[in-house]
Amino acid sequence: MKRTLKQLAGDLNVSAMTVSRALRGDVGVSETMRQTIQEYAREVNYQPNLLARGLVMQRSHVLGVLIPDLSDSFWLDAVLGMERTVRAEGYHILLAHSSDTAAVERSEIGTLISRGVDALLIACCAPGDNASVLADVQTSGIPVVLFDRHVTAQTFSGVFFDDFAGATQAVEHLIGLGRTRIVHLAGDERFSTSHARLEGYRAVMKKADLPETIVEAGFGEESGFRAMRTLLDRGQRQFDAVFAAHDPSAIGALRALLEAGVSVPEEVALVGFGNIRCAEHVSVPLTTVAQSRHALGEALARLALDRLHHPAAPPTEIVLPTQLIVRQSCGYPLRSESSVQ
Amino acid sequence: MKRTLKQLAGDLNVSAMTVSRALRGDVGVSETMRQTIQEYAREVNYQPNLLARGLVMQRSHVLGVLIPDLSDSFWLDAVLGMERTVRAEGYHILLAHSSDTAAVERSEIGTLISRGVDALLIACCAPGDNASVLADVQTSGIPVVLFDRHVTAQTFSGVFFDDFAGATQAVEHLIGLGRTRIVHLAGDERFSTSHARLEGYRAVMKKADLPETIVEAGFGEESGFRAMRTLLDRGQRQFDAVFAAHDPSAIGALRALLEAGVSVPEEVALVGFGNIRCAEHVSVPLTTVAQSRHALGEALARLALDRLHHPAAPPTEIVLPTQLIVRQSCGYPLRSESSVQ
DNA sequence: ATGAAAGCGCTAACAG
DNA sequence: CTGTTAGCGCTTTCAT
Numbered sequence: 001m002k003r004t005l006k007q008l009a010g011d012l013n014v015s016a017m018t019v020s021r022a023l024r025g026d027v028g029v030s031e032t033m034r035q036t037i038q039e040y041a042r043e044v045n046y047q048p049n050l051l052a053r054g055l056v057m058q059r060s061h062v063l064g065v066l067i068p069d070l071s072d073s074f075w076l077d078a079v080l081g082m083e084r085t086v087r088a089e090g091y092h093i094l095l096a097h098s099s100d101t102a103a104v105e106r107s108e109i110g111t112l113i114s115r116g117v118d119a120l121l122i123a124c125c126a127p128g129d130n131a132s133v134l135a136d137v138q139t140s141g142i143p144v145v146l147f148d149r150h151v152t153a154q155t156f157s158g159v160f161f162d163d164f165a166g167a168t169q170a171v172e173h174l175i176g177l178g179r180t181r182i183v184h185l186a187g188d189e190r191f192s193t194s195h196a197r198l199e200g201y202r203a204v205m206k207k208a209d210l211p212e213t214i215v216e217a218g219f220g221e222e223s224g225f226r227a228m229r230t231l232l233d234r235g236q237r238q239f240d241a242v243f244a245a246h247d248p249s250a251i252g253a254l255r256a257l258l259e260a261g262v263s264v265p266e267e268v269a270l271v272g273f274g275n276i277r278c279a280e281h282v283s284v285p286l287t288t289v290a291q292s293r294h295a296l297g298e299a300l301a302r303l304a305l306d307r308l309h310h311p312a313a314p315p316t317e318i319v320l321p322t323q324l325i326v327r328q329s330c331g332y333p334l335r336s337e338s339s340v341q
Numbered sequence: 342m343k344r345t346l347k348q349l350a351g352d353l354n355v356s357a358m359t360v361s362r363a364l365r366g367d368v369g370v371s372e373t374m375r376q377t378i379q380e381y382a383r384e385v386n387y388q389p390n391l392l393a394r395g396l397v398m399q400r401s402h403v404l405g406v407l408i409p410d411l412s413d414s415f416w417l418d419a420v421l422g423m424e425r426t427v428r429a430e431g432y433h434i435l436l437a438h439s440s441d442t443a444a445v446e447r448s449e450i451g452t453l454i455s456r457g458v459d460a461l462l463i464a465c466c467a468p469g470d471n472a473s474v475l476a477d478v479q480t481s482g483i484p485v486v487l488f489d490r491h492v493t494a495q496t497f498s499g500v501f502f503d504d505f506a507g508a509t510q511a512v513e514h515l516i517g518l519g520r521t522r523i524v525h526l527a528g529d530e531r532f533s534t535s536h537a538r539l540e541g542y543r544a545v546m547k548k549a550d551l552p553e554t555i556v557e558a559g560f561g562e563e564s565g566f567r568a569m570r571t572l573l574d575r576g577q578r579q580f581d582a583v584f585a586a587h588d589p590s591a592i593g594a595l596r597a598l599l600e601a602g603v604s605v606p607e608e609v610a611l612v613g614f615g616n617i618r619c620a621e622h623v624s625v626p627l628t629t630v631a632q633s634r635h636a637l638g639e640a641l642a643r644l645a646l647d648r649l650h651h652p653a654a655p656p657t658e659i660v661l662p663t664q665l666i667v668r669q670s671c672g673y674p675l676r677s678e679s680s681v682q
Numbered sequence: 683a684t685g686a687a688a689g690c691g692c693t694a695a696c697a698g
Numbered sequence: 699c700t701g702t703t704a705g706c707g708c709t710t711t712c713a714t
Contacts, residue, residue: 002481004707015685020709028683045477050455051392051401052707056690060392062456070421073414080411083438092452095436097424111433113343114391115403136386140343251622278619281592345691356701361693369699393691397706686713697702 003046012040023048054116062092063304064117066108068100068125073277074293075123078147081297082121082304089305091118102126106133119143119304127151128190143307147300150192157307159299159318163193163273166289166322167200170243170271173287173324177331179241179269180210185217185227185253187245197245197273213239217249224249228256240268241330247272247279247288254284254329265331275325287330290323344387353381364389395457402432404645405458407449409441409466414618415634416464419488422638423462423645430646432459443467447474460484460645468492469531484648488641491533498648500640500659504534504614507630507663508541511584511612514628514665518672520582520610521551526558526568526594528586538586538614554580558590565590569597581609582671588613588620588629595625595670606672616666628671631664 005023009016014033021029022037023046029037040046054060063086067075075097083093094117098105105125112120120137124130124146131153138144138156146158174182184201187194198214205212217227224244231239244250250272257264264270264284272279275290299318307313346364350357355374363370363378364387370378395401404427408416416438424434435458439446446466453461461478465471465487472494479485479497487499515523525542528535539555546553558568565585572580585591591613598605605611605625613620616631640659648654 005709006707016708017686017710018684021684024709030683033683047451047455049396049457049707050452051396051457052690053709054690055390055392055396055692055707056709058690070417070424071414073412076411076417083411092437092456096433110388111391114388115433116390116392278622281619281624282622283624346693347691357691358693358702359700362700365693367693371699374699390691393706394693395706396691396708397693399706684714686711688709688711690708690710692706694705695703698700 003044004049008037008041008044008046011044012037059118060116061090062094062115062117063301064094064096064112064115064120066096066098066105066112066120066122068098068105068123070095070097074274074291077293078123078297078300081294082301083297084294085298085301086305091305098125100125102129105130109133109137113137113140113142117142119145119308121145121147121300121304123148124151125149127153127192141311143304143311145300145304145307147296148193152192155315157303157313157315157317159296159303159320161193161291161296161320161322163196163322164200164203166273166291166324167197167243167245168204169322169324170273170287170289171201171204173326174241174243174269174271174330175204175208175210177269179331181213181239182210182241182243183213183215183231183239185224185242185244185246185249186214187217187219187249189216194245201243217244217246217253219246219248221248221252221255224252225256226252228253229260232256232260232262237262237268242268242270244270244272247274247276247286250286250288250329251278251282254282254286258283265329269331270329272329279325280327284329285327287327288325290325292320292323295320344385345390349378349382349385349387352385353378400459401457403435403456403458404432404642405435405437405453405456405461407437407439407446407453407461407463409439409446409464411436411438415615415632418634419464419638419641422635423642424638425635426639426642427646432646439466441466443470446471450474450478454478454481454483458483460486460649462486462488462641462645464489465492466490468494468533482652484645484652486641486645486648488637489534493533496656498644498654498657500637500644500661502534502632502637502661502663504537504663505541505544507614507632507665508538508584508586509545510663510665511614511628511630512542512545514667515582515584515610515612515671516545516549516551518610520672522554522580523551523582523584524554524556524572524580526565526583526585526587526590527555528558528560528590530557535586542584558585558587558594560587560589562589562593562596565593566597567593569594570601573597573601573603578603578609583609583611585611585613588615588617588627591627591629591670592619592623595623595627599624606670610672611670613670620666621668625670626668628668629666631666633661633664636661 005016009019022034096108146156215227272288275288279286346357350360363375437449487497556568558565613629616629620627
């Protein structure tokens with residue numbers, strides 16, 4: 001049976017207010033009374049109704065997190081970081097996902113607001129379409145903080161990786177290993193991350209006075225595979241290295257290369273971006289640019305909580321560094337990672 | 342500014358009730374009135390307060406899902422299946438995770454209840470410790486449905502895979518390929534899944550009159566690696582096949598085998614369980630027992646919704662089949678999977 | 683230190 | 699078809 005505060009009060013012959021105060025550790029209750037009430041509450045396994053509390057307090061202690069895709073561990077790892085951070089402060093996370101669809105994103109934003117979230121933490125899948133919606137939310141008094149993907153049309157607070165620097169690091173590494181004809185498998189340019197990685201590649205190639213080859217290769221393994229097949233089908237191979245904007249497309253490209261009899265890294269060096277779990281397991285362990293997803297989540301959660309307490313603070317962007325993880329696919333001297341010790 | 346029903350009513354000079362009815366498409370509102378109200382609501386971007394609605398209706402249209410671990414894509418895929426299924430019926434999911442800790446699990450159950458979830462969908466991480474808590478929840482009128490892991494002490498409704506049959510399939514396949522000295526890398530026996538897989542192995546081995554070798558190898562890659570190292574360190578190798586209760590431990594074992602110079606599948610055949618994403622990417626693509634995670638989620642969601650509408654229905658267990666995915670690690674004639682088309 | 687009254691935003695039940 | 703009253707479970711404010 002679900003018990004209410006009033007029932008407890010009735011059982012103990014005190015007022016609901018006294019029970020409420022005792023249970024929350026509020027002042028104005030005698031020590032003995034508090035003891036009695038808390039003990040009884042535990043005994044009957046009383047659970048406060050947080051909907052009711054949220055209604056009257058106008059604060060649910062729930063943060064709404066909206067990500068593009070539940071099946072991408074990148075987002076989940078970030079959410080895990082947020083979760084750990086906010087749990088310590090008594091907040092919970094209501095997780096929603098947009099399936100990378102602008103309309104769904106809009107409707108999910110609405111639902112989260114409806115459910116009374118205190119702030120909205122969002123990796124926006126449709127920066128173009130939904131910027132104004134986010135602005136509305138912000139205006140209505142609910143803090144909005146962005147992560148990983150920028151929304152250019154407006155200024156929001158957020159936490160992002162230095163995708164540009166990560167890309168330059170990767171490409172410079174390839175050049176340092178003597179590669180000169182480097183292809184970039186670009187992601188979807190509508191996302192700031194893909195765009196920044198592309199720009200990083202271009203900046204380094206330009207500075208080194210090397211010719212740029214850019215192929216749109218999306219996010220996935222299949223599109224990476226197809227992009228590489230297209231490149232290979234052009235006849236005489238005209239590249240000795242590949243920098244992919246996303247690990248899955250790097251892995252797809254790797255498969256296409258190996259199937260075509262091209263040796264990696266001897267003939268073609270390969271670097272990805274993201275350090276997904278499979279990256280170290282694929283047939284040629286993948287060199288890649290790693291991002292600390294937990295750090296992303298933690299920083300974002302802190303930013304959101306800060307905005308909750310200081311709603312008037314100016315928009316703040318936090319930029320997190322990336323790290324190049326060198327494995328075999330880029331042509332480093334071969335050494336087994338797991339043979340350490 | 343967040344608007345309320347009453348404000349809308351004031352703006353339009355009608356009663357709150359009329360607005361409420363119009364917005365929910367309830368009967369008893371003239372067509373023109375409905376039009377006017379809906380239009381105005383859209384214009385001012387009204388979002389109903391679902392906390393308030395939930396409070397009065399005693400039904401939040403939120404299902405609480407509790408999983409052991411957010412970073413395991415197995416659970417997330419199942420949640421995705423649930424999400425798709427319940428969204429169509431206007432329900433949302435409040436996701437919580439226990440970090441595989443009994444105490445956290447208990448407290449999360451409490452929080453979910455506090456947040457007014459209509460049902461609890463749980464993959465219990467501590468079947469022993471928390472069975473009574475779940476029973477209490479059930480008694481309090483909130484349907485409890487289990488998934489993947491059984492809780493033996495009580496009878497609950499739930500959806501499970503046929504782990505026993507999956508294991509027999511795997512072991513029989515190895516025997517069919519001529520292997521006779523088959524080792525089982527067992528998971529944690531406290532979980533019904535690990536236990537069922539072990540029993541499946543034992544049943545087949547017993548029936549075939551083959552000697553059993555069982556090694557505890559936990560869930561992870563590292564523990565699988567160590568278990569295999571221990572086996573190999575015993576000197577003369579005494580097995581020609583390995584059936585691991587979990588893919589990660591199979592992958593760890595694979596690494597140990599290859600590092601020790603044992604060829605897979607020639608000298609030792611290997612079968613895992615779970616078909617994790619990396620399974621097909623590892624250096625020797627892994628034969629494994631696959632589970633349809635989305636099917637799990639969908640079946641569970643349906644079961645939960647059904648229990649919501651028929652609270653008195655007797656406990657029902659749904660058992661889902663598994664499927665053996667044959668790749669190279671078990672010694673099937675080598676053929677590239679990806680060369681199709 | 684304790685209690686009574688009022689109301690958060692919404693809907694069920696009844697009235698007109 | 700529309701409005702009024704009451705109350706979901708809780709907390710704030712003001713009494714006592």
